[in-house]
Amino acid sequence: MDETACSQGRQQVKTCKDYDCCYDYVNMSLYQEWEPICRNDNTSIHFKYREQYYGVLRIECLIDALGKPDSQRQAAVNNCTARNRSFYLPDLPVIPECTNSSFWPQHRQYSECKEPGTLDPTTDADVSGTDAYRAKYYYPLTPRYYQTCTSQCCYQLPDPPAPACPDACACGKSMSPALLEEGANLAAVTV
Numbered sequence: 001m002d003e004t005a006c007s008q009g010r011q012q013v014k015t016c017k018d019y020d021c022c023y024d025y026v027n028m029s030l031y032q033e034w035e036p037i038c039r040n041d042n043t044s045i046h047f048k049y050r051e052q053y054y055g056v057l058r059i060e061c062l063i064d065a066l067g068k069p070d071s072q073r074q075a076a077v078n079n080c081t082a083r084n085r086s087f088y089l090p091d092l093p094v095i096p097e098c099t100n101s102s103f104w105p106q107h108r109q110y111s112e113c114k115e116p117g118t119l120d121p122t123t124d125a126d127v128s129g130t131d132a133y134r135a136k137y138y139y140p141l142t143p144r145y146y147q148t149c150t151s152q153c154c155y156q157l158p159d160p161p162a163p164a165c166p167d168a169c170a171c172g173k174s175m176s177p178a179l180l181e182e183g184a185n186l187a188a189v190t191v
Helices: 002-038 045-066 070-082 085-091 131-141 170-174 177-190
Strands: none
Touching: 002 045, 045 070, 045 085
16 A cells, blocks of 8 residues: 555656646747747748738739730839838738737646645655655554555655756657657748
8 A cells, every 4th residue: 555655646746747847848849939930020930921922912013003004004003102011911921820829738737736745745645655644544553553664655755846847857858859840840831
């Protein structure tokens, strides 16, 4: 029973740590891909893409104007030069992810990761090796039936979750550079 309680406690703490770490890692990776495309200045890929398309639309208008009969040509050219960016705004391409952040993964608040034992395993009454566990499971049997705790948690309890993710978490290790590169290429193609 002691070993099962220890294993369960360690697994819950590890799972909650891994989730937070993976969320942070994926969120950071996503931001690194999103930011050059969507940042809110004139150096973003989205801004440059819209500027180029705006230029294409103006050229298209002028080409159409030059194809008009001589009597209508000058008026058509003047009409094209009078059109500003706001005229073409409805026709400019939009990358929805740059204006709507609903696609961004939300951090889930799992109740299991907010339990006191997960936040501080040293106080969990269901993890062997803690005073709370000893009191809960062995106190009624004391002194006659008390057993010495033999699980690994009796000697070393799991560390509480850290507020920050280590540089190399389990999630980061599973994301190979080739996989990240493939994701970046895919993002560039879909833009």
